[in-house]
Amino acid sequence: MVKSFGFLLKALLGLGMAAICWGAFLYARPAQNFVGESSRIVFFHVPQAWVSTLAFFVAAWYSWRYLRTRRIEDDEAASAAARLGFLFCVLATVTGSIFARVMWNSYWNWDPRETSIVLLLLVYGAYLGLRGALEDPERRATLSAAYALVAVVTVPFLMFAVPRMYQSLHPDTVINARGKIEMSADIRIIFFSSMVAFMALSYWMWNLDRRVSRIVRERAA
Amino acid sequence: MSGALGYVAAVNIVIWAGIFGYLVYLWAGIFGYLVYLDRKVRAASRPNQE
Numbered sequence: 233m234v235k236s237f238g239f240l241l242k243a244l245l246g247l248g249m250a251a252i253c254w255g256a257f258l259y260a261r262p263a264q265n266f267v268g269e270s271s272r273i274v275f276f277h278v279p280q281a282w283v284s285t286l287a288f289f290v291a292a293w294y295s296w297r298y299l300r301t302r303r304i305e306d307d308e309a310a311s312a313a314a315r316l317g318f319l320f321c322v323l324a325t326v327t328g329s330i331f332a333r334v335m336w337n338s339y340w341n342w343d344p345r346e347t348s349i350v351l352l353l354l355v356y357g358a359y360l361g362l363r364g365a366l367e368d369p370e371r372r373a374t375l376s377a378a379y380a381l382v383a384v385v386t387v388p389f390l391m392f393a394v395p396r397m398y399q400s401l402h403p404d405t406v407i408n409a410r411g412k413i414e415m416s417a418d419i420r421i422i423f424f425s426s427m428v429a430f431m432a433l434s435y436w437m438w439n440l441d442r443r444v445s446r447i448v449r450e451r452a453a
Numbered sequence: 454m455s456g457a458l459g460y461v462a463a464v465n466i467v468i469w470a471g472i473f474g475y476l477v478y479l480w481a482g483i484f485g486y487l488v489y490l491d492r493k494v495r496a497a498s499r500p501n502q503e
Contacts, residue, residue: 250480253473253480254473254477256476258473443498446498447498
């Protein structure tokens with residue numbers, strides 16, 4: 233029953249993401265005040281950034297759990313989430329850079345949003361570096377859990393506060409300064425479907441990573 | 454005039470179909486790889502569950 237439910241969810245994800253690719257280019261109309269068709273990147277760029285933020289919070293949650301319980305499974309869950317967050321953060325940076333090239337004729341402008349995402353990549357790059365540098369599993373788990381709890385403090389600041397504190401070339405956030413989501417119906421349906429699909433995809437990848445870590449640990453024992 | 458519009462429309466369709474097709478193939482590749490990994494991990498963890 234559980235297995236067939238999982239199969240159904242994966243099949244839905246496979247078809248759903250293909251439908252989102254179709255909808256992003258052939259159904260949704262380009263938004264106003266953007267150069268050409270550049271606004272279509274919102275269907276991929278924003279969900280990637282959102283998933284990466286979520287993953288960093290998940291990493292912090294499991295790090296906190298590890299420090300309380302000392303269960304190695306929690307450390308594996310935290311490191312899988314941090315890796316996933318880093319991957320999606322890189323993807324968000326690349327897609328954002330492509331958007332910048334179309335909108336402002338330059339891949340990189342050191343805009344506050346671009347600068348803050350680079351800082352976030354450095355913070356979590358250091359987390360992965362720290363894990364790679366320590367061989368003793370217990371010491372690695374403890375130090376990286378403590379680091380993840382400090383690192384997560386920067387996430388709301390860099391992802392949400394900085395872009396609102398400084399003048400930026402970056403378009404309005406999804407929930408704008410007036411507290412509203414101003415999207416046409418066709419954009420809204422593809423956008424929120426994409427958010428759900430990216431979260432489902434990242435959950436699957438996170439789960440896979442945890443299962444691989446468990447197998448590696450069991451085989452090493 | 455209508456010939457020029459038809460030409461522009463045809464070029465647009467070809468470009469968008471190309472981008473859409475490219476994205477779907479990319480997604481199919483990622484999805485196929487994840488399914489492959491999933492099956493492999495399931496198979497690898499099976500003896501330990503017994």
